[in-house]
Amino acid sequence: MKAIVVETPGDIEALQLRDVPEPHVGPRDVLIQVDSCGVCYHDVLVRNGVLKRGVRLPLIPGHEIAGVVIGVGSDVPTFRPGDRVTTTQRYHICGHCSHCRTNHETQCEEKKFLGDWGMFGGYAERVAVEHDNVALVPDNVPLHLASVVACTMGSVFNAMRDVGHIEAGETVLVSGSGGGLGMQAVQLARLQGARVIAQTTSQDKVAQLEELGAHEVVVHERGADFSDQVKALTNGKGVNVVVDNVGNLMFQPIRRSLARSGRWLMIGQLTGDFTPFNPAQIFSKNIDMLSASSTTRLQLQQCLEIVARGQVKPIVSRRMRLEEARDAHRLIESGSVAGRIVLHPQG
Structure with missing residues (x-):
């Protein structure tokens, strides 16, 4: 089958279109x-080598996957060929640790991330994923939108x-609001009854x-530094919650x-750099620094239901062929x- 393979981290030339064995x-x-x-x-x-933990080379990138079931293993209890499905961001979880048994499998110590751990990724015509990490897609949700639901x-x-337990009436700042996660964060914060302030560097994305x-x-x-603008919008008080999709590049303004x-909800980090700060700047204002990584299967199922009801729309701005993966990264x-x-591996 055809797949994009990364053998050695590097620039976009590291993305190689190859014929690889079937999963x-x-x-x-x-x-x-x-x-x-x-x-x-x-x-x-992952491609440029900034992210190293949990990465096993060579690898097929991609963890935002949707498609049609064409085969199942002997111990798969529910899925059948022909099912329309999407995945969480993982290929494998243990299924029996305290995290997995309490709907916190994102913290499973055995987890293997799709697109990081070897030749299990979505930049390919086919992929095998353990059934614990797969969910059915509602009939009225297109597969290209379903693919990005788990991550974004x-x-x-x-x-x-x-x-973060955002409550109705709170003011929420969404950083990197024009990106994949940011546009969903704006919609979800509004759905939860918050006042939403979106941050962007692009005037073209405002409307x-x-x-x-x-x-x-x-x-x-x-x-x-955009914090003065935020303060002006909040009578000098600042926001109750920040949904931080960017990380250290905006640490001080946030x-x-x-x-x-x-409450500072940290989700994204776009570089491998570190940020020095004085802890007193955090605890003197009684700020809670919180984090969340990826998505449980239960959360994925709930999000798919929200999308099916039309309450939130996943934002896909461009659809490209697998062969255009380098252009997509650029x-x-x-x-x-x-x-x-x-990306559409089938063309």
Whole structure:
């Protein structure tokens, strides 16, 4: 089958279109004919070598997968050929540790991340994924939209509902609001009854962010401190919650934008750099620094139901062929893409 393979980390030339062996289908595996695979900035960090933990080379990138079941292992209890499915971000979890048994399998110590751990990724015509990490797609949800639900929506859903406990009436700042996670965060925060302030460096994305539910949009030059704009919108108090999809590149402006007793929900980190800060800057304002990583299967199922009801729309701005993976990474790195790019391995 055809797949994009990374043998050695590097620039976009590291993405090589290859013929590779068909996936081995184990007893617990679901074999998926890949219809769509979202392109996440995580893929860029794996490809260029910034992200190393849990990475096993050579690898097939891609963890945002949707397609049709074409085979199942002997121990798969529910899925059947012909089912329309999508995945969480993982190939494997143990299924029996305290995390897995309490709907916190994102923290399973045995987890293997799709697109990181070897030749299990969505930039391919087919992929085998253990059934614990697969969910049925509602009939009225297109597969190209379903593919990005787990990562772009589920990760934010995890952070905002189950970790950050956002309440109606609170003011929420969404950083990187024009990206894949950010556009879902704007919609989900509005759905939860919050006042939503979206942050972006692109004037071209303002109208779309307002259409998605942002009450106000803060626009600034790349690298500039936007906290004064946020303070002006909140009578000098700052916001109750920040949904941080960017990380250290905006660490200080985000810190300054938080109100006393604010909650900092950390989801994304776009570089391998570190940020020095004085802890007193955090505890003197009683700020809670919280984090959320990826999506449980239960959260994925709940998000798919929300999408099926039309309450949130996954944002896919461009659909490309598998052979265009390099162009997709180039666009993602440029920061010019609103929402997600999706690759179609079947053409």
